[in-house]
Amino acid sequence: MTRYVVIGAGIVGLSTARRILHDEPAASVTVLEKEDAPARHQTGHNSGVLHAGVYYPPGSLKARLCRAGRESMLRFCAEHGIPARVTGKLIVATGDAELPRLAALHERAVANGLPVRLISPAEAREHEPQVRCRAALYVASTGIVDFGRVCAVLAAGLQQAGARLRFGARVTGIAVRRREQVVSTTVGEFPADVVVNCAGLHADRVARLAGVTPPARIIPFRGEYYELRPQRRDLVRGLIYPVPDPRFPFLGVHLTRMIDGSVHAGPNAVLALAREGYSWARIDPRDVADIAAYPGLWRLARRHLAYGVTEVRRSLSRRRFAASLARLVPAITGADLVRAGSGVRAQAVARDGGLVDDFLIVARDRQVHVLNAPSPAATSAFEIARHIVAGLPR
Structure with a gap:
């Protein structure tokens, strides 16, 4: 019986654990998550869009896995009674x-x-x-879904299938002892034959704990959202996006009618001062030092300084944020917007300052490290899992 440890209970980690048990029902599968519940970070803070796969270079992992992932996600939602709609x-x-x-x-x-x-x-x-x-x-073919609810169903299904989900288990080390690996956490040690790192915002750090030098560093970008006031929701029927600038991985502020009927506006993209920096007030000195010491950030900043300044100004001004939305829907004003939280995108940046555009999955011995899985990873999660598990050592 093969022992698998999956690090991270976001949608990619849970989907990978599910796929392992699908392909190898007798396997021992443990999912380790430092938070007290699944989907607490990228998965639980995104815009809920089921992407069609428009933006990605033909033949890339994003293009292939997004299109297939949308189909498999819709099937899963239909099978489990999770609301999902194809809105266009x-x-x-x-x-x-x-x-x-x-x-x-x-x-x-x-x-x-x-x-x-x-x-x-x-x-x-x-x-x-x-x-x-x-x-x-x-x-x-674009649609909407509640990815947090998808994760709740995934977690329940894993437990029913015999997997162990250990919450409050922050990984502190990964040691390789002959053919066995031991994942050390704040709640004890977990031996494994195969380790899969789906730690999202901390994936590069987890890789380094395992002795792997990541080819890129995670740089956190906060995306802030507003919501249209209930009496102004009729301004938007579905999803309205601007034409993206191909130089950046961000799609620009857009309008999304959610499953519950609310209309979200955003996100923008500003450098976060913590890997879990959901507001300007959240500053982690270790994360700031880590970012500041990385040459890739400064090369990225020099290349895109004007863009970054524009995003910061929009972050600090509801009027500017509304003006960006009014380019799409002129009737929107600052008075129509209320704050609606934020998310943090784990964006891999290479040492030369280049943004890693595709999913980045690195295999080393009996380990797999998912080192870049921002949007459309939630849409693509079941197919990312299939891709990962197909390459696992047996």
């Missing part, structure tokens, strides 16, 4: 300068085999009466 979304060009980028995005989506259409402003208003644009890309 608009990606809108608000000025002539964005039209070539919109056309390029259309070409990429077609290359990825997605059901998309370039549509006129009049056609866009048939979907979203309040939108303003020069043209739009309609992506029929």
